[in-house]
Amino acid sequence: MSNAGHHRAVCAETIRLLKTERQRLKLSKYTVWKRSGVSQSMLSLVERGLRNPTLELTLRIADGIGVDLTALIKQAQASISKKNGTTAKSA
Numbered sequence: 001m002s003n004a005g006h007h008r009a010v011c012a013e014t015i016r017l018l019k020t021e022r023q024r025l026k027l028s029k030y031t032v033w034k035r036s037g038v039s040q041s042m043l044s045l046v047e048r049g050l051r052n053p054t055l056e057l058t059l060r061i062a063d064g065i066g067v068d069l070t071a072l073i074k075q076a077q078a079s080i081s082k083k084n085g086t087t088a089k090s091a
Contacts, residue, residue, distance in 0.1 A: 006080065012049065013076035014058070014069075019047045021072070022065050036064025 022032060029040040038060050045051040046061070053061070062069035 006084075009080045010073065010076045011052070013079055014073050015046060015049070015053070017072045017076055018058075018061055018065060018067070021067050025065065027065060032061065032064040034064075035066075036060040038064060 022029075029043045032038065032043055033040050038057060042051065042057070043061065046053045046057070059069055062072065
């Protein structure tokens with residue numbers, strides 16, 4: 001996988017993990033909106049892969065959910081590397 005492909009995969013996996021964590025914590029999109037300022041419609045578009053969020057937007061979503069984005073990115077990197085049979089790349 002190219003670096004660009006790897007980066008896209010890690011971004012997509014990070015968003016998937018954010019959504020999973022939001023659902024695990026039973027947080028509505030409304031609650032995340034109130035906590036982060038990210039609209040419910042934007043959050044929905046991001047979670048469905050219809051928008052590629054900026055780092056700032058991703059940080060705001062993570063803060064709204066109450067999770068450590070750095071830890072999720074590391075988890076996403078490990079997951080993608082495992083799927084591809086490679087070693088996780090350092091930041």
